[in-house]
Amino acid sequence: MNSTQMKIVYVIPVLGYGGAETQLFLLAKRMLSYGHSVTIIQALHCSPEFISQYTELGIEVISLGMKKSLPNPLLLIKLRREFKQLQPDLIHSHIAQANILARIANWRKYPLICTAHSSGEKGRINIKMLYKYTDALSHWNTNVSLAAVDRYVELGLFSSERSDYVPNGVDTVHFSSANKDSNPAVFKKPFADPSKFTFLAIGRFVTAKNFPLMLRSIAKVDANLLVCGEGPLEADFKLLVTALEIDDRVVFVETMPDVRPLYKSADAFIMSSTWEGLPMVLLEAMAMSLPVVSTNVSGASTLFTDGLAGKLVFSFAVEDYAKALSEMILLPANELTKMGHHGRRKVVHEFSIDKVSQIWIAKYQHIIKITQPNRAQ
Numbered sequence: 001m002n003s004t005q006m007k008i009v010y011v012i013p014v015l016g017y018g019g020a021e022t023q024l025f026l027l028a029k030r031m032l033s034y035g036h037s038v039t040i041i042q043a044l045h046c047s048p049e050f051i052s053q054y055t056e057l058g059i060e061v062i063s064l065g066m067k068k069s070l071p072n073p074l075l076l077i078k079l080r081r082e083f084k085q086l087q088p089d090l091i092h093s094h095i096a097q098a099n100i101l102a103r104i105a106n107w108r109k110y111p112l113i114c115t116a117h118s119s120g121e122k123g124r125i126n127i128k129m130l131y132k133y134t135d136a137l138s139h140w141n142t143n144v145s146l147a148a149v150d151r152y153v154e155l156g157l158f159s160s161e162r163s164d165y166v167p168n169g170v171d172t173v174h175f176s177s178a179n180k181d182s183n184p185a186v187f188k189k190p191f192a193d194p195s196k197f198t199f200l201a202i203g204r205f206v207t208a209k210n211f212p213l214m215l216r217s218i219a220k221v222d223a224n225l226l227v228c229g230e231g232p233l234e235a236d237f238k239l240l241v242t243a244l245e246i247d248d249r250v251v252f253v254e255t256m257p258d259v260r261p262l263y264k265s266a267d268a269f270i271m272s273s274t275w276e277g278l279p280m281v282l283l284e285a286m287a288m289s290l291p292v293v294s295t296n297v298s299g300a301s302t303l304f305t306d307g308l309a310g311k312l313v314f315s316f317a318v319e320d321y322a323k324a325l326s327e328m329i330l331l332p333a334n335e336l337t338k339m340g341h342h343g344r345r346k347v348v349h350e351f352s353i354d355k356v357s358q359i360w361i362a363k364y365q366h367i368i369k370i371t372q373p374n375r376a377q
Contacts, residue, residue, distance in 0.1 A: 006364060007037040009086055011079075011093040011102045014042050015050035015061070017255045018204065019280035020094050020117040023144075023168050025053060030357040032057060039086055041079065043101060049257075079105035090364050096121040100130045103137035111371040113140045113363070115166070116158075119148035119298040120208070120275035131157040140367050142166045144277040145299035166363065167299075168278045169356030172348045175287035177264060177340075187265040191224045192248035197329045198224040200266035200290070202259060202281045205231030207274070210295070210316070212240060214272040217322040219244040223329055225270075228253045228262055263288035267336065268310075268328050272321065273297050283351050286310075286343035291336050293324050309343035 008031055015021055028038045038059050043066040051061045062082055066075050083091065083106055090111045093102035099114035106112050121127050131152075135141075141163040143149045149165045152158040173179070188194035199218070203209040211227075215237065218225045227237075227250065234252075241250045253262070263269070269285035271294040278299030285292055286303070292310030294300040304310045311324045331339075 004365065005035050005037070006031075006089040006368070007039075007087065008364070009039045009041060009083065009088040009091045011041045011091060011098045012043075013095050013097045014044040015040070015046045015054075019168065019277070020115075021050075022280050023117070024094055026169060026171060026353045027357060027360060028054065028059060029057060030353060031361075032059060034357075034361070039088070041082060043075070043079075043098060076101065076105045080107075083110060089368055092360075092364075096127045096131070099138070100127075100134055103134040106137070108137055108139070111139050111364075111367045112137070113142065113367060114138045116141070116143045116148065116152060116277070117168075118208075118275060118277040119143075119145065119151050122208075128155065128157060135159055138162070139371055140164075140363070142363075144168050145302065147298045147301060148277055166359055167351055167356060168280055168283060169351055169353035170280065170283040170287050170347060172287050172344075172352045175260065175263075175284045176344075177289045179260070181260070187226055187251065187253065187262065188224070190251045193224070196222060196224045196249070197268075198226055198266050199268050199270045199293075199325065200226045200228070200262055200285070201270050201272075202228045202262065203271070203273070203279075205229050205233040205237055207233070208276070210272045210274045211237050213295075213316055213318060213321055214270060215240050215244060215246070215250065216318045217272075217325055218250065219246050220318065220322040221325045221329060223249070223325065225250045226253065226262065226266060227251070228255060228259060230255050259284070260288065263290055266290060268293060270325070271295065271300065273300075274316065276300060278302075283347055286340075286347045289337075289340035289344045291328065291331075291339035292343065293321075293328055295321070303343075303346070309339055309346055 010024055010028055012024055032038050040054055040061045043064050045063050054061050064075050064078055088110050091102055091106060092113045093099045094115050095117055141158040143152060144167055146165045149163055153160045153163055241247055263285055269290045269292045273295055276297045276299060286309060296312045296314045304312045313321045313324045
């Protein structure tokens with residue numbers, strides 16, 4: 001399957017710690033290991049640490065220098081020039097803003113796949129309108145959850161005949177409770193009572209993650225909460241913790257390159273998002289054998305419907321979410337372990353990055369093949 005080597009260009013708004021950014025790194029790393037040529041183009045500038053993880057592998061990262069505002073037409077010209085100079089066999093863009101930019105800059109010259117990473121992408125511009133108007137410029141569209149694909153097709157954002165579902169993949173060797181490199185750090189010390197059941201949440205401090213639901217629910221149960229993240233609403237969430245008088249049970253830690261010690265320091269993982277795609281943190285938590293409590297959003301709904309790896313909350317009511325947390329706390333240790341083991345098996349069998357990267361290779365080769373007549377024009 002990998003006999004034909006490809007020159008692949010990935011486009012993304014900016015490199016970072018997010019789920020889509022993590023998925024891109026895993027995918028690019030796998031493609032390079034298979035012998036394919038890989039180049040990354042980011043619209044914005046990012047911290048050097050995120051670029052270095054690629055350059056250390058020998059992958060070039062090109063930054064267009066775009067500002068966090070409306071797209072500059074000159075940057076579209078610059079992106080088109082980069083495409084022309086690189087002469088890729090295929091372009092794979094990620095996240096709405098990069099998908100729109102790649103579509104317009106490429107204008108169907110090179111095979112282009114656009115991947116959305118949520119069921120509700122948003123931005124400073126009208127994403128829905130631009131998706132509709134530029135859909136014909138994409139050779140193929142994907143989303144990371146089946147429900148999200150259906151939603152995008154239903155809204156007319158993606159054409160049904162050129163869209164499908166490809167899940168996120170996780171490195172199940174790296175994310176494993178048996179991995180000796182993932183020893184737990186002592187994150188429980190800051191809690192007033194470290195012996196309490198400890199939940200873990202990882203995510204950006206933005207509206208979509210709905211941290212207020214999580215915090216108000218934690219206030220109603222007898223448990224600690226370890227929160228890892230950063231974002232514009234961080235101060236608001238910390239003020240809410242103080243207002244709820246749960247400062248002794250909620251600890252915030254900054255984002256970090258290796259989050260495995262966080263997973264190993266917790267008894268269960270929780271997510272309270274209002275909308276999502278297929279969150280990398282859920283896959284990582286399951287790979288680390290943690291049971292999960294999550295709102296019933298997009299990709300999460302496919303992971304926990306059987307109740308074997310975690311609990312789904314089917315509303316955004318504090319009472320319902322707190323009830324699910326209480327039920328998790330009361331489970332015997334052997335039941336928690338059983339949930340964790342089931343979750344890991346599911347991720348290993350269905351969502352390992354090795355399996356997902358093979359899906360992408362087959363799709364890349366298919367899209368290149370069906371667009372060859374257009375390339376010859």
